Amino acid sequence: MHPQFAHLPRLDLPERVVELPDLHARHYPADGVGAGEVLVGAQARDQADLGHGVVRTSELSLLTRRRPRSMAHTLQVIGDRWNSLILRSSLHGIKRFDDFPTDLGIAESVLSQRLSRLTELGVLTQRGYQVNPPRHEYVFTEKGLALYPICLSMVVWGKRWLPSDGGPGTVLEHKPCGHSVEPVLVCGARQVHVSPDTIT
Structure with a gap:
């Protein structure tokens, strides 16, 4: 200390x-898109449509x-x-x-x-x-x-x-x-x- x-x-x-879902930012797990990558806006929505992960941060x-x-x-x-x-x-x-x-x-x-x-x-x-x-x-x-x-x-x-x-x-x-x-x-x-x- x-x-x-x-x-x-x-x-x-x-x-x-x-969590700020209105900003459409999604975090994907290590076995998903980009190993912990944060996607924002249209890119996040596109990946959500493909079934990748859930909203995290x-x-x-x-x-x-x-x-x-x-x-x-x-x-x-x-x-x-x-x-x-x-x-x-x-x-x-x-x-x-x-x-x-x-x-x-x-x-x-x-x-x-x-x-x-x-x-x-x-x-x-x-x-x-x-x-x-x-x-x-x-x-x-x-x-x-x-x-x-x-x-x-x-x-x-x-x-x-x-x-x-x-x-x-x-x-x-x-x-x-x-x-x-x-x-x-x-x-x-x-x-x-x-x-x-x-x-x-």
Whole structure:
């Protein structure tokens, strides 16, 4: 785990699939068209007519096509289920390529694509740990570390609104005081709790 978060519990983030069927984006399995290829628009509809696969995920770049907003840009990072799970593993201290498939059960081809994308977005960066043969590990940038409050809020939301039948799940404890953690949004000037009706 990153030293900054060494005192915090592991995060159990749910897998997420973003579905926007009105965009006609379809994902096909490895034995179908293009091994995990995302097809958009008429091409997707043509392949659907041939009976290939079902709607799985939408091309996230389409989220900002009509109305670019901060939330849409953030979803380009965490809206993909594999991206969110890779970030969870990274927050738990996993850095090396070979360790991600063991933790996530992800195909190496998919992992390579997602790590390249997260690096391109500036969330992760490569750091060499072996010269011969050259090998790299993936570590958080400052931009990536700033996602921790979002991940923590997702965990707390899931515990409250989508409770597990197996028990209370992850217990978040603030070690310095021993009390449970509840992320809140506060005013930067007055340090008071804010709600949707108090924000313009």
